[in-house]
Amino acid sequence: MRDAGHPSSVVIHPSAVVEAGATLGDGVQVGAFCYIGGEVTVGAGTTFGPHCSVHGPTTIGRDNRFHGHCAIGGEPQDKKYAGERVALAIGDRNTFREFVTINRGTGGGGGSTRIGDDNWLLAYTHVAHDCVVGNQCVFSNNATLAGHVSVGDQVILSGFVGIHQFCRIGAHAFIGMGAFVNGDVPPFVMVAQEGYGRPRGINAEGLKRRGFDPERIASIKRAYRALYVSGVPLDEARTKLAEIAGASDDVRALLEFLDSSDRPLLR
CATH class of the missing domain: 1.10.1200 (Non-ribosomal Peptide Synthetase Peptidyl Carrier Protein; Chain A)
Structure with a gap:
């Protein structure tokens, strides 16, 4: 089924809801029982599996792939949020696996959450309000960013990693499984679990x-x-x-x- 307001190459399942005002590029596919809000712009070639929801204002680039039950662009989980206009921007060629959640920004935190290009966010990962994620990162299952976290390029977060609010993770860092990070991690450093994560050398294998x-x-x-x-x-x-x-x-x-x-x- 095609919505008459979008290019002929767009495919929208009959059970999906695409609000008036949404903009879908060439080749976009919207799966069963999805919801796309009215202030959402989706770039060419992006696909949504079943039961995804995208609230705006959200801008999504080209050739992204959202698997089932992703919840994208929801209101920030911040008690200070008072309904102000805030946004989410996602780049190109990212993969979001099942049940990924990404929130928009807050007025007090800069107003936007931003995801770069070529990232892999695996099942149940969460990116909170006002976070900035670079390019070519891998977030393994259940990795979680609290609000205002900054992640550099080519960072790997292993499963069940938790990053405290306002922390920065430098480019090429590797955070080991189950580590809780409550301070800035410099570029290239590898962190292992020991209560809160502690540095355990550099990410030499990743750099090679x-x-x-x-x-x-x-x-x-x-x-x-x-x-x-x-x-x-x-x-x-x-x-x-x-x-x-x-x-x-x-x-x-x-x-x-x-x-x-x-x-x-x-x-």
């Missing part, structure tokens, strides 16, 4: 798979040892990082991450 050569990885390892193994105060560790950063763009990025932090470092 992404084409980091041995010299780059060695510099990141030296930075990790200065920050986490040396036992020196954080100010002294920063000084050592600055020395290493002179010959490493990766370490420079790590140092910039530390310098811009508003929360305690996970250490």
Whole structure:
């Protein structure tokens, strides 16, 4: 079945509801018992499995795939939310598995939640209000972001990971299964469960798979040892990082991450 207000290539199941004002691009498929709100824009080639709901204002890019029962663009789970106009923006080529939930932003938190491109969010993952997720991340089953969390590119969250509100996870970090994170995690660092998660080295295997050569990885390892193994105060560790950063763009990025932090470092 096709809605006359959308391109001829759009396929909408007879049981689905697409509100007036929704914009669906070429090749969009809306499965059985879905709901698409009136302030929703969906890019070409995106598909929705059965029982998905999308509330607006929400903008979704091209070639995304939403499996059954995803709840996208719902109101933020924040008691301070008073009905103000807030939004969700999702990029291109993301995969959202069953029962993924993503909330819109809050007026006090910047007004929007943002998801980048080429991410995989597996079943039952949750992205709360005002979060920013980069590109090429993998969130395993039941991984959860509280409000205002920032996640860099190519981050992996293992199953049952919980990230506390306002934390930042740097690019290429790896958070191990069941870890609870209540501080900023620098780029490249691997965190393992021990009550609240604690750093346990760098994500060396992930960096190799992404084409980091041995010299780059060695510099990141030296930075990790200065920050986490040396036992020196954080100010002294920063000084050592600055020395290493002179010959490493990766370490420079790590140092910039530390310098811009508003929360305690996970250490």
